[in-house]
Structure formats: C-alpha cells, structure tokens
Amino acid sequence: MANAKGGPAERRTSDRDAFARRVVGRPHRKVDAVAKVLGSTRFADDLALPRMLYTRLLRSPHPHARIVRIDTSRAAALAGVKAVLTGQDLPVAFGILPVSQDEHALAVDKVRYVGDPVAAVAATSEDIATAAVDLIDVEYELLTPITSLDDALRIHEPRIHDYAKHGNLQKVTDLEFGNVETGFAEADHIREDVFFYEGSTHLPMEQHAALAEWSPDGKLTVWASTQTPHYLHQRALARVLSVPASRIRVIACPNGGGFGGKSDPMNHEVVVAKLAMVTGRPVKITLTREEVFYCHRGRHPVLMWVKTGVKQDGAITAMHFKSLLDGGGYGSYGVASMYYTGALQTVTYQVPRYKFQGARAFTNKAPCGPKRGHGTPQPRFALEVQLDKIAEDLKLDPAEMRLRHIVPPQTLTANFLRVGSVGLGACIRKVVDGSGWTTKFRQLPHGRGVGLACSSYICGAGVPIYWNDMPQSGVQLKLDRGGGVTVFCGSTDIGQGSDDVLATIAAEMLGVDLPDVHVVTADTSLTPVDLGSYSSRVTLMTGNALVQAAERAREIVATYAAAKLEVPPHRLVFAGRRVFDGGNSERGVTFVEAVQLAEAAHGTVVTVGSYRTPTAAGRYRGAGVGPSPAYSYSTAVAEVDVDPDTGIVRVERIWIAHDVGQCINPVSVMGQVEGSVYMGLGEAVMEEMPYRDNRNLMHKIPSMLEYKSPTTLEMCDVVTYLVEDPDPNGPFGAKEVGQGPLLPVPPAVANAVYDAVGVRIDEVPITPEKVLRALKDKTKGGVPRFGPTRFPEVPWPEPIRVPPPWEGGDGSALGDAGRQRATAGEQPRTRRSDARQPAAAGRASPVSDREDST
C-alpha cells in the first residue's frame, strides 16, 4: 500500500521544539510488537492456574420467553461437574449505563434473544462442562418476539423490558437548536432523504475469555479480555457479587482486538467470578466464535431521515435529522449510541439551526452497542451521501462545496460542542490532489467512479459514563535509581497502541530511550484508574495525565541536578539519557546520576498525574454525549469499479487524509488509519448481522466463514495522508485516530458507486444484489436508487429547545423540561473551572526550549 505522510508543510505550527523531539512523532516499532509477533503476549485465554475449572454457558434457544422452571439436577450429577449456577444465584442487575441497569449475569425471569445466558456449569474439563450444559432442562413460556423496528413501534406488549419509555421504545429524544423552519424558509434548495445503515459486528481475532480466582483470604482476581477493567470492577463485579470493590482486582489482559465489543462488563465475566467464589477454585471461560456473535454490542442498525436546507453555494441553513436504532435485547451503551447518531452532524460544516429526533428500540436480537465510531458512522453516511446529492442538485463540485462551509477552528456549534483545531480543509485538499479528483469525478468511463466524504470524531467522551467528579485518567510514574522509568496507568492496550503511547511520551519527556520505560497497565490494584479504551479517549487523556506526572518528575529531578550542576533548573534539558544545561550541553549528568541525586535528597521519586476533560458547554438534557476535548477530522476519496452486469462493486483504492493533531508514533497512526479503512470497507460492501425472522429469530450466520468480512484480497489500496493540526487540548497536540478514519469510507464508496453507474444505494452494505436491482430499475425508467423510502411515525416527546450560541443561548434549555438532570441515584458532577486543567504539553512545558539538544 502506498503511503504518503504529510511532510512539514502540513504542520500548521512550525514550532521549533517539534523538530527537537526525539521520540514523539518519530516512527518506531510499537513497544509490544515483538511479543505479539513471537506469540509471547499472554492473552486471557493463554492463562492457566493449578486446579482450574472450565465453564460453559447454557444459552437461550428462544428469542423471547419467560423462564418457567430450570432443573439442573442432571447436570450437577455428572461426574466432574463442580458447580451449576442459574439466574437465582446472581439476582443483581447491572449494565454499563446508569440508565439501563437491565442485564443479569444469567437470565433471572426471562430471556431476550437467542443466545441469552441462562445457566452456567463449572467442571474439571471443557468437555464435561459442555456435556453438562446439555443436561440442564429449562421450561420456557414463549412470548411474542419483537423482530424489527416496525414490530417495536407496533407491538407495545409484551415489552422486552418493563422500564422502556413507550412499549418497546427504550428511549426517545427531541432536541432543537434554533428554529429549523426559519432555516428551511431561508434555503434555496431543500432535500429530504431516507437512509439505512445495517448492523455489523466487531469480529475481533480474539474471542472473549476470562479467568477468576478467589483467594483464601477473601479476595477476588479476574483476568479478562476487556477494554474497560474499571467498569468491570466497579460497575459489575462489586455490584453483582456484593464484594467490596476494595477486595476485587481486575486485570485486563492485552486484547486481541476489541473495537468496542469488549467495552461492556460481560455476563460471562461475572459468572466465572461467582463460580470461583462458589468452588474455591480458579474458573475460566473462553467463548466460542458463535458466542462472540451473541455477546455482540456491535453497530446498531439505524434508519435515518434527513432534511437539509442549503443556499445556492451549498451553505446549510438548517438540518433536521431523525434516527431510529434497532438496539437488540438490552441497553448496553445504547442510549449513548442513540444520542451519538445526532451529536456530530454539527462539527464538520456550519449548521446554524439543527433539530435531532432519535429513538432506540428494543428487539429480540443480540444487544447492539458501541462499535468503532460508536453511533456516528450511520449519520455520517446519511449526511455525506445527502451532501453529494445536494452538490449535484446545485451543480457544485462536492469537494469544493464542502471546503467552503467548514466549521472554523475554536467554534462553539449549534448544539454546544466546543471545537478546537480543525484540519478538515487540509484533509480535503490532500485527497483531492492525491486522487486526481478533478480529472476523475464525473469523467471516468461508465463502471468506474470516484466519491468523496468527510467526517469528524471525538477524542474521548467529555463526560464519564457514570457521573463523578474525579479525573478520567490517572498515571503514576516511578523513576528507578537504575535509570528505569515505570508508568502505571489503568489504560488497556487492545492493539491500538496505548502502551506505546505511554512509553513514547515518557521517553520523550524524561529523555530516556524507549527500552528504559516499563509500562504497567490495566490492573485495578496496581494502576490508577483510566476509564477504559473506548471513545478514542486514551491517547489524549492518559497522555495528558502522563505529561503532568512527567513534568512533576522532571521538576524533582531538575531541582537536585541543577544544584549539582550549578545552573538554574529551568535551563535543564532531559535528552539522550542525560540531564544537561540547555545552553551548554557539556555541562550535565547522566539520567541515572540525576535520579540518584534526587532520590538521595528527596526520597523515592514517584509522581502522579491526572486528567479531567474541559467542562461541557451544553447544559441541556442529552448534552453529555458529543462534548470532547478535541475533534479529529478525516476525508476519503474512494475509486470503485462497478460491474453493470452483476452489480459487483470492487473498491480499487482509497485516498484518506486524517487530521490527528500530532502523531505520537506515525507508524501506529498509519496502522490505525488503514485498519479503520478496512473495517469501513467491510461495512460499506458486505458486512451485516442477519436474522431469520421466520425461524426463531436466529442469527443466520454466526461464524467467521459465513459472516462475510473482507479478506486481504478484498482490501483496497490505501493512500494515507497524515495531517497534523495540533489541538491545544491534546498531549503534544495529539488527537485521536483509532475510530475517526472509518467514518468517511462507507459514504465515499456509496458516492463513488453513483459516479460509476448512476445509481444511489442509500443503505449499507452496498451488495451486488442492491446495485443490480437499482440498475434494472434505472433501465426500466424507474428511480435509480436502492434504499428505504419511509421513516415511520415515532411518538416523539416535547422538544427540548436550546437556543444556539448565536441566538444568545448559554447551553441551557428553555423551560424546565430540558434542563440537565442527574440520573436517578447518581450525584450530579459539580461544575469546575477550566483552570484546573493540566498544562498541555508543548505549550507551557518547562523544557520546551531545548532547541540545542542533540
């Protein structure tokens, strides 16, 4: 794959210290790469303890049923079976969001999808556990299954969950930022379109696994392939097991990929913990691939309706967006997912008036949740395809039109998102130039086409999942008298490179080499809390926490080194494993000496750092989703080949530019961009979670063979441009890259298909069947389009009206209905001033003036 990294010309700031950096921003091998390649990384399934038992779960064969009776006696009697659990043994509900505590480790009274766990067996071998599970007799009373969004709207009873707001609608919202009708009245052109984005699953290479040990002194340790050890620790285990959090230790093993699929506390993790407590022996579970499909928490299928008004030049006057999410059987992150389908429409192009109506339905399918891009690829698809249509209607070049209306840096949007650096313009120009857009768009022969789309993503959710006033990320830093540096942080490496980010920043700031840095992460007993590897928050938040800890460590070391060297501490530079006078590099000591001087005079050199997000500007109900310390930007151009006889779409190449603020490790950044393109490509052309609605609502194809995800042969060439527009809130200016680059891929492909053969496929995946049908309709003189045609009636609530900033709004809703309120049972977070933010690196750093370092 061709790569072209944006050179210094792309850097908005030509700050001298950027070139003085020795580690940050320089490509290097990820610190955990060799172990991965050699197979020595220990994933959760690699762990084994003496006397370990194995667990299998009995899962529901019914999509919706009441449990009448469970008889486990035959299973319990099988030789080798040590314990059998049912829902009665774990009656406390849990769930990732405070508003949807709707899960049980094992179903208590009813089952809500095929695959919902009902009972668990611990046995001396996996074979025995498997045999025992088949001996458990369960009597079910079948309930009407809710198979689809239409069902969920139409069938109010039976309810899948009693707490749902309207029958089987879990949550509905209506947010108005300014009067969109006024905006539509000002428009020269208005479009209404309906789109559908199919659900898909994460398909990580590693299947979920967990191991639990209950020590004789009453302490519980759980090793798991989880992205969020902190939430597993406090939101599930402590709560459900009634064991104080202080006696539970959760260790997240390196994840063999997560993509959001391991960010909920999972029922099997609670089950093995309980079984360890019951049996007094270590208990392990490794899910089968089929079971991973049932855990799911993947991309929500979303039906969307968009109405956008524009001026002749494409300037948006108003946008009205409706989304309806098929959530599956449980809440998961779903309420947040729903809000995310309406949150980020405003951060790419200026939207002066905006209305969002969103609803999430329960259906009897595997629960949906966060998948890479969490709730934003769906609306981004709708928005970017609609803009392509608008550009055509207005006879404008879609790239030019977008360029004209980009949100300026340091903007407060209509829905009160505070945007910092915006590298979107540079992204558009990069891919337009690189792809030869102006010579290709609307000019390639029939069957070939190019399409363009942009996007933006958050760099960490600005608000934690449960309201609290504590930092979102903490780091503890220990300087060893041998010259080693150890970073302790709760962050979890899921393959995205978070361990490498910590090592890189520590090496940079303390002037040591990467191998001198030890990274200890994701252990709730050893490491300060980091909320987890989700929402693209880790580089920014742990990075800032580490910057603070490292600054404090440097201050201690510099104080005593300065005394010895007889230079002012602020002149000291940490580089090349030395601490020396920035004005005279000869005058210095080795880093080891410097640490020893500090340890002798000061005592053990350990510092801490922590990070809190800036206070969100919005104060209306629903304002918790969307705010972020910074926003990344991406633009993609896809070139496709469409076979008009078969409808088969081949994506030949994607040019993608991503504004990452500042690379910490460009190799990792590049890998994340390419990985995102790969995942986006799968969603664009083939992936889906299909259910047999006439046959027990089974997942049709829960296997890696039949769930079609691209192979290397389907992967397109990728040309990556990294744009570095540093954000003041990011460590060294860094923004996210793990999720954002996925977003422009599906709409770019859809727009390219239109350019190639003149049919609009307004839903993903863009399969050959759909393309061929649209082509046939076109030939017959019908509408050259495939996609949904209507958005159903939804019982929307009274709108929450929030005047946008330019209409004098202060972020609050008008009237009482929309005032932000604390979730029942949770304390509201008190507001703070931004003055408590740690200084961002590269700005107020005491050693940033080391231009003369080697």
Add this chain to the structure above:
Amino acid sequence: MLRLPPFTYLQPTTLKQALRMKSDAGPDGMYVAGGTDLYPNMKRRHQEPKVVVALGRVRGLRSIRADGPTGRRARDRSNRPTAQPPNRLVLGAMTTLTELAAHPHVNARYPVVARAAELISTPLLRNMGTLGGNLCLDTRCNYYNQSYEWRKAIHFCMKKDGDVCWVAPSSPRCWAVNSSDLAPVMVALDAQLVLAGPKGERVVPAGRFYNNDGINYLTKQLDEMLTEVRLPDPDGWDATYHKLRRRGAFDFPVLGVAVWVRWDGARVADARIVLGAVASLPQEVPEAARAIVGTDLSIEAVEASALAAFKPSKPMDNTDFGLSWRKEMTRQFVKRALLELRERRPS
C-alpha cells in the same frame, strides 16, 4: 472453544487395511482425507463418526501419473478403447489441492482442473484438503453447517437429527447444496472415478457419482472408497470453470460454472455445461450445451446457451447471497465462461 467429540482414530497403511477397518466400523465409520471438511463438521456435531479411518498413510493414493497404453488399467468397465494416449493423467484421491493446483502436468494438460483447485478455500486449507475430499465434500446448507446448540434451537433439520428441511419445509427431501468446485469440472470433463470396495474396483463417470439429494448425495456405497480420478485424453477439447462467491478466498461457491467443449475446427462438436452450488449435485444443463453444439460460439449462440442454463438453475435460500441474484448470475457466468472459450476458439 468448539471441541471434537471422542472418537477412535485408525491409520491404515494399505488400501486393503483401510477397506477392512471401514467395513468393520460399519455405519459408525468414516474416512478422513485432509479433514478440512470432516473435523469442523464433527466439532459442530453434524457428522458424528465413532471411528475415523485416516487415509493419509495409505500407500499409492497420493499421486499424479500418466496412464499410458501399456498401463494395467488399459481397459475399464465401460469397455472403452484400450489404446489410450500416453498423456492422459490419473489423479490419486489423496493428492492435495495445492499439489493439484501447482502440478506442471496438470497445468499444462488440464488447466481447468488446476484452476478449480486453486479457487478452493485458502492456501492453508488447500495444503490439507484433497481431491477426493473435495469430490466427496458433504453437502452444505445454512441450516446444517451450524453448531449443535444452534441446530437444537431450530429443532434440527432432516439432514441431521431432525425431520424438516427448513429450506423447503414441505419438501420430502433435503436441499443441501453440493459446494465442491472440482465436482462440476469432473462432470464436465466426464472424468472417470475409480471406487475401491470389498469386492474390488469399479469405475463410474463423474456424472453418475452424485445424487440430487442433500443427504444421499453420493451414489458411492457405504463401504466404497474413491481412490483415483482418470482424466480424459487432453486433446481436442477446451474447458473452463468460473466461480461466484462473496470474497476471493475462503468462500465456498454460491455458483460454479464448468464448461467443456470439443472442437471440430472452429465449430463446437460436443459440449457439456455443468452448474455447481445450485443443487444437491453438480447439475448438468444439456439444453444449454445443445444451444452451442454445431455453432462457432457466436454471440447469439452464447446468449441462447446462457439463457438455457439460467432457466433450470434453481438455487435455494441456503447459502450466501439472495437466491434470485444467484439464479440471475447463472446467465452471466455461463456467458462469461463461453466467451472465454470463444477467445480460444481454434481458427
């Protein structure tokens, strides 16, 4: 993880031993060649042999050799002429798909065979999978190739543990799909399959090796073993195979098109067109062949043949992709296969 059930594993070294072991095991016994089909099926409990007779060590089954006029198999049961050209190849059933795809003689004389073998699954699985295994591949279905728990949740299907064919619930028979890539090619080539049994050897044309029944999909007797495949004289004909699937690797065909034509100058003297993956057997479509016999593969003849193949192509809703699109693709793929042969038409 999915685990294999317990079973007895036997490793005979001679054909005779293998036949006896299989015969001793009765209906509970199965042969295994590469294991790429059987073992996953056993993990999901839809094939449950108690005794598995592994053929990997049986001498003489893994070979690619020329069958000349002095060869001991100069006369076969169908009493064909004994004088055979020396360049005819005989393929041992245990030949791996990788070997088949890479073999210089196969590539030189029977490129269609090498091509079909190369289109199967992935390099890793082709290293294990064999010619015989692919020809005897268990029929496949989205209701059948599922775990025990999944199948239990739909009360199983008639192919294993149940009564109903969920693809066509009123049907008295199973509609699982023949998903072999080599089977349609061998039928199109009229390859001769050698079956060894307790009473000796018999030879059947590939076209008579398959039944249109998802359960009893082979005409082979329970105690017979496919030992080798005799390919026809490579002169005077051309053939090709086109495969439709979602991805360029891993996937079984959702449509296979094998076309064989015998040339008489620039005219088609004889032809066979065989569809894979649309029925429980490789489906020969004689009406499509008739449409090109006697023609010089004119565009009109090609279109007529493609239409004739399209009509009887009746895929069911039990593989990847929608059935109507798959049916429609029959026409496109037959057309493309014929156009490829037209490109190579002798002048």
